Amino acid sequence: MKATAKAHTNIALIKYWGKRDESLILPTNSSLSLTLDGFYTTTTVDFREGLMQDRFLLDDQPVEGDAYHRVTQFLNLIRRLAGREELYANVRSINAVPTAAGLASSASGFAALAAAGTKAIGLELNDQELSRLTRQGSGSASRSIYGGFSEWQMGSKVDGSDSFAVPIASAEHWDVRVAAVVLSSRVKKVSSRAGMKRTVDTSPFYPGWIDGISKDLREIKAAIHTKDFEKTGQIAEANCLKMHATTLAANPPFTYWNDLTMRVMQTVQEMRANGIPVYFTIDAGPNVKVLYLPEHEKSVEKTLREIPGVADVILSKPGQGISYL
Numbered sequence: 001m002k003a004t005a006k007a008h009t010n011i012a013l014i015k016y017w018g019k020r021d022e023s024l025i026l027p028t029n030s031s032l033s034l035t036l037d038g039f040y041t042t043t044t045v046d047f048r049e050g051l052m053q054d055r056f057l058l059d060d061q062p063v064e065g066d067a068y069h070r071v072t073q074f075l076n077l078i079r080r081l082a083g084r085e086e087l088y089a090n091v092r093s094i095n096a097v098p099t100a101a102g103l104a105s106s107a108s109g110f111a112a113l114a115a116a117g118t119k120a121i122g123l124e125l126n127d128q129e130l131s132r133l134t135r136q137g138s139g140s141a142s143r144s145i146y147g148g149f150s151e152w153q154m155g156s157k158v159d160g161s162d163s164f165a166v167p168i169a170s171a172e173h174w175d176v177r178v179a180a181v182v183l184s185s186r187v188k189k190v191s192s193r194a195g196m197k198r199t200v201d202t203s204p205f206y207p208g209w210i211d212g213i214s215k216d217l218r219e220i221k222a223a224i225h226t227k228d229f230e231k232t233g234q235i236a237e238a239n240c241l242k243m244h245a246t247t248l249a250a251n252p253p254f255t256y257w258n259d260l261t262m263r264v265m266q267t268v269q270e271m272r273a274n275g276i277p278v279y280f281t282i283d284a285g286p287n288v289k290v291l292y293l294p295e296h297e298k299s300v301e302k303t304l305r306e307i308p309g310v311a312d313v314i315l316s317k318p319g320q321g322i323s324y325l
Contacts, residue, residue, distance in 0.1 A: 001047040001087070003119035007111035007144045008319035009039040009097055011178060011289050013236040013281060014216050015243040016139055016152060017209070018200040024160040025139045028200065029213040032151045032168065032220060033143045036178055038316030039097040041105070042325065043112035044090075045075075045120045051088035058093050074110065074137040075117060081133070082121045089117070106192075110137035111144035115322045130322070132164040147171040147320035149224055151217070171318035174227050177297060179290040181304050182312040183260040190254050192284040195247060202251040209246050212239075233279030233291050240281040256285050260309045264288040267307055276300065 016031035054072045056063045063071070071091060079085045093112065097105040114134040118125050125133065127145050135142035135152070142164055143150045148171040155163030190198075199206055216239050223231035247254050261282065268280045268290055278300055279291045292300045297315065304313045 001120050001122070002044065003116045004042065004044040004325040005112045005115035005119065006040055006042045006323045006325055007108045007115060007141075008035050008037060008147075008321075009041075009105065009108040010035045010140065010143050010150070010319075011281060012140065012143075012283060013149075013232070014213065014220060014239050015283070017243045017246065018196050018206070019139070020154075021158075021160070022197070024163075025135055025137075026160050026163050027139055027152065027154045029210055030151060030154045030217055031140075031143070032149065032217060033140070034149055034176065034178065035144060035147050035171065035319040035321065036180075036316040037171075037319035038178075038180065038314050039105075039108060040319070041093055041095050041097065041108035041112040043093040043109070043116045045113065045116040046090040047084070047087045047120050048090065049087070051090070054088050054091065056091045056093075059095055060092075070137070071113065074113060077133065077136055078114070078117045078121055078123070081118075082123050084121055087121070089120070091117075106138040107140040107144045110134055110141035111322060113137065114141070115145075115324065119324060127321075128164055128166070131166075132161070135160070135163060135165075145322055148173055148318050151221070168221060169224055171320055173318075174224065175294055175317065176229070176232070177292050177294055178316045179292065179300055179304055180314045180316065181264050181288040181290060181307075181310055182314065183258065183264070183286050183288070183310060188256060188285050190256070190284075195250075195254065195256070195284055198252075198254070199246045199250045203246045203249045205246045205249040209242050212242060229277055229291075229293055233277065236281050236291065237279045244282065256282070258286045260307075261286045261288060263307055263309070264290075264304070267303060271300070271303060 010033035012033045014032040018028035131142045131145045146167045149168040152165040220235040
């Protein structure tokens with residue numbers, strides 16, 4: 001009972017930031033993302049008779065502690081769904097994403113785990129069912145089931161049955177590129193989960209953030225449909241800044257940015273002032289993702305690499321959804 005799946009990470013253009021239910025991972029707002037071909041996780045799940053517990057290797061290293069428990073708890077969901085709670089699994093994941101550094105490794109990780117785990121145990125789920133299940137491991141992972149642009153709909157039901165991602169536009173619809181500017185691969189001091197909770201519970205800016213989501217979503221979906229890059233970039237960048245502003249007003253306040261983050265943001269704004277249409281977005285980490293069009297790739301990459309302190313610039317095209325290997 002073995003299967004291998006590959007899932008790509010995604011970058012949220014309309015951010016997911018906050019939960020209304022911690023255990024079911026139900027968000028306080030809907031969100032929208034672009035799946036990227038440059039970052040991915042490949043996971044093999046092997047359910048075996050006779051195992052006394054789950055085993056989890058990440059990049060060929062045994063995993064313990066909280067990360068291990070998140071995986072075993074998610075496998076429990078799969079086991080219960082299949083009616084095979086007596087089975088344990090060997091899990092091996094290879095990450096082409098720096099873990100816990102704001103590059104959404106949990107999105108590709110749990111999407112690949114969900115796909116490989118359900119297939120290995122014999123479940124046949126459609127994309128919507130797989131997205132709903134995947135959400136319970138990592139919220140942003142629900143969007144990595146699909147390629148291209150997808151929207152995670154927050155839903156309204158208490159049991160979470162209407163909270164899952166849906167496709168908005170395929171990877172082939174629009175060739176929007178993303179340059180991931182890697183500034184740090186260190187594990188961040190405040191995890192996304194802890195940061196969300198602190199912000200929801202204490203930030204006076206949070207209600208204003210929620211109030212603007214519907215308009216941002218409506219307008220960016222229209223811009224994606226018409227391939228209006230300027231509008232898409234403006235909305236994504238503004239949405240990012242609004243999200244990060246909520247963390248600065250939390251108690252105690254915190255930020256995922258560092259001095260290099262600010263330098264990259266300023267460089268993007270300077271490129272734009274000089275006639276190159278580029279926009280930034282940042283998830284829960286210091287690394288910056290820069291949106292651009294294919295015709296500007298060489299100049300964008302060159303400018304970003306010349307910023308002192310930048311460790312790497314990784315270029316991505318729109319990525320595909322779940323695949324089985």
